[in-house]
Amino acid sequence: MRVPDWEEYLKQVLSHVKFKYDHNSIYFELQNHMEDRYEDFITEGMEEDEAQKAVLACMGDADEIGEELNQAHSPVLGWIWRILKDVLIVLIIINILPMFSLVLTSVISIFDMYRVKNDSPLVYTIDVDYKEKVYDTTYMIDKILYYEDNTLEIRYATWTNPFSDSIKWNHSLGIQHVYVDEVEIARGGGGWKGVGYFARGYSCQDDVPFDATRVAFSVAINNEVSIDLTEGRVLADES
Amino acid sequence: MNRKKEIIIFIIIIPLLLFSFLRLGEYRFSAEGIFYACERGLGYGPSEKILGEYELEEGRKLIVGKCQGNLSVIPVQRAFGVLWKLKSGGIVNGLVDCEKVVTAKLFRGGKVMGLTSEKEISEVYCRIEYGDYGNDENPSIQEMTMTVNEDGFFYGIWSTEILDDTFQHIAYIEGSNSNGKVIYQDGMTSEGIYYNNGIIEVE
Numbered sequence: 211m212r213v214p215d216w217e218e219y220l221k222q223v224l225s226h227v228k229f230k231y232d233h234n235s236i237y238f239e240l241q242n243h244m245e246d247r248y249e250d251f252i253t254e255g256m257e258e259d260e261a262q263k264a265v266l267a268c269m270g271d272a273d274e275i276g277e278e279l280n281q282a283h284s285p286v287l288g289w290i291w292r293i294l295k296d297v298l299i300v301l302i303i304i305n306i307l308p309m310f311s312l313v314l315t316s317v318i319s320i321f322d323m324y325r326v327k328n329d330s331p332l333v334y335t336i337d338v339d340y341k342e343k344v345y346d347t348t349y350m351i352d353k354i355l356y357y358e359d360n361t362l363e364i365r366y367a368t369w370t371n372p373f374s375d376s377i378k379w380n381h382s383l384g385i386q387h388v389y390v391d392e393v394e395i396a397r398g399g400g401g402w403k404g405v406g407y408f409a410r411g412y413s414c415q416d417d418v419p420f421d422a423t424r425v426a427f428s429v430a431i432n433n434e435v436s437i438d439l440t441e442g443r444v445l446a447d448e449s
Numbered sequence: 450m451n452r453k454k455e456i457i458i459f460i461i462i463i464p465l466l467l468f469s470f471l472r473l474g475e476y477r478f479s480a481e482g483i484f485y486a487c488e489r490g491l492g493y494g495p496s497e498k499i500l501g502e503y504e505l506e507e508g509r510k511l512i513v514g515k516c517q518g519n520l521s522v523i524p525v526q527r528a529f530g531v532l533w534k535l536k537s538g539g540i541v542n543g544l545v546d547c548e549k550v551v552t553a554k555l556f557r558g559g560k561v562m563g564l565t566s567e568k569e570i571s572e573v574y575c576r577i578e579y580g581d582y583g584n585d586e587n588p589s590i591q592e593m594t595m596t597v598n599e600d601g602f603f604y605g606i607w608s609t610e611i612l613d614d615t616f617q618h619i620a621y622i623e624g625s626n627s628n629g630k631v632i633y634q635d636g637m638t639s640e641g642i643y644y645n646n647g648i649i650e651v652e
Contacts, residue, residue: 291452294459301466308473345489373472376489377535430492431544 214262216244219272226276229288236279244269312372315406322404324352324412330359332446333420338437344430346374347381354425354437362388362418362425362439367410368403380405385415386434389424476532483525483533484512491543496521500602505558509536513562515600520545520564522556549646551624551633555617559608561593563622565601570624570633572596573603579617588616597624 220240224233244265251261269275333356340351347370355363366383370376382403388396396415403411413427426436470476477483481499488494496514503511505524514521522545524536535541545554553563553575561575573595578588595603611617624633634644642649 287452287456291456291459294456294463297463298459298466301463301470305466305470305473308470312473344492347490347492373469374489375472375486377475377483377487377491379490381492432493 214248214258214265216241216265219244219266219269222272223276223279226273227280227283229280229283229285231292232283232288236283240269312407316408319404319406319408319410322406322410324365324410325402327355327357327361327363330357330361332356333358334443334445336437336439336442336444338442340435340437342429342435344433346370346376347430349381349383349429351383351437354439356418356420356439360417360419362415362422364413364425364427365410366413367408369408372407378407380409381430382411383413383427383429385413385425385427387426388415388418388422389426390419390422395419395422471532474534476528476534478532480510480512480525480533483535484514484521484523487523487525487535487541487543488514488516488521491541493544494521498600500598500600501562501604503560503604505536511556511558511560513602513604515564515602516544518564518566519547520552520554520562520602522562549635551622551635553603553619553622555607555619559606559611560604561595561607561619562602562604565597565603565624565633567624567633568601569626570597570601571627572625572629574623574625575605575607575619576621576636576639577607577617578620579608579611579615582616585616590620 220237223240224237227233227236247265247268248261251264252258256264335356336354338351338354340349342349347368349366349368351364351366353365355365357363362385364383364385368381370378372378380403382401384401385399386397387394396417399413399415401411401413403409415425422439424436425439426434429435475483475486477486480502484499485495488496494514494516496516498515500513500515500520503513505511508527509524510526511522511524522542524539524541525533526536528534539557542556546552547564547566550567551563551565551570551573553561553573555561555577561577563573565573575593575595577591577593579591580588591607593605593607595605597603619636621636621638622634623631625631633647635646637643
């Protein structure tokens with residue numbers, strides 16, 4: 211079936227629509243509608259020329275339709291819509307990478323576990339329920355472990371809200387001092403911490419005697435926190 | 450969907466996406482915004498006052514603030530023409546301890562700056578020793594005098610040609626009052642007298 215060419219009629223309609231970015235969609239919408247009507251008339255038994263005239267008659271005056279469409283497709287609203295849409299697309303694109311990073315680090319942090327020290331038997335553990343928020347980062351100390359090779363280990367986690375108003379640094383907790391009564395017997399130590407908005411880590415200090423009474427570490431700048439090592443000890447034999 | 454409804458939805462979603470991008474990407478609309486965000490991230494501040502903003506390379510600058518008697522030194526850079534972010538690469542000094550009566554520190558790009566807690570000091574003199582590593586015995590010397598502002602802050606550029614990977618340190622600092630009288634000394638004088646924060650330690 212030969213479909214008539216509505217080009218002239220459609221051009222006449224579109225000449226009234228000032229918002230040019232909508233011309234394509236209006237053109238195809240009207241064209242499809244006219245073709246559907248045309249096919250209907252042919253199916254009903256009309257001759258091709260007759261059907262073509264009937265379609266144009268049904269559609270009405272091109273200038274009138276054009277004016278109505280121009281009002282419906284207001285250029286002011288059209289431009290606002292188009293600019294906002296483009297801005298939205300750009301924002302979605304530039305958010306893809308940070309969002310991907312956020313999801314990835316979140317997934318990693320779910321599976322991120324504390325390391326298990328296998329080279330020395332455990333002597334005692336202390337459950338520590340310490341939590342402190344410094345600006346946008348929350349520091350949580352879970353447990354202190356003491357091993358037969360005189361290693362003291364602190365297991366902790368940090369959480370920083372990814373949408374908070376701060377640059378995200380990978381903060382770790384380092385053991386600053388270990389005391390027997392008030393005598394400092396060791397300072398400094400090693401450790402490791404995962405990367406992410408939520409991350410677990412540990413901090414170790416070697417050569418810590420069994421009778422150490424206190425451990426101190428720094429939480430952010432100029433904020434030293436002390437934990438008593440004499441209370442809450444659960445000996446490995448008991449557990 | 451009605452175009453008006455779509456516009457309303459766009460107006461709601463766009464600020465959320467913008468906020469998300471700025472926060473996750475660590476961008477801000479101003480250099481000061483990044484400066485304060487960096488301070489929060491490092492766990493101190495905010496600085497009571499921004500003492501100065503100094504141009505580094507093109508599109509980058511060093512912002513210096515005063516935070517509880519210390520310096521807060523953070524480099525920032527432009528991003529996408531209108532935004533700011535933390536300078537990529539290099540060092541973020543963050544909080545610089547100024548525990549002495551006059552503290553002066555050297556920074557990248559031949560900059561020297563510092564703070565004094567003594568109100569009477571109006572001028573600070575520094576003797577800077579520098580040279581190639583391994584040649585510490587015979588360092589080159591650069592002297593400079595800086596004016597102290599009402600915040601106790603002083604700043605200067607001691608060299609525009611010095612390479613950052615050379616050995617350099619402030620060997621001696623002198624603080625003078627408005628009459629030109631030296632009222633504070635720190636470090637080793639050229640005569641070999643050693644002062645520690647204004648007190649003679651070794652002669």
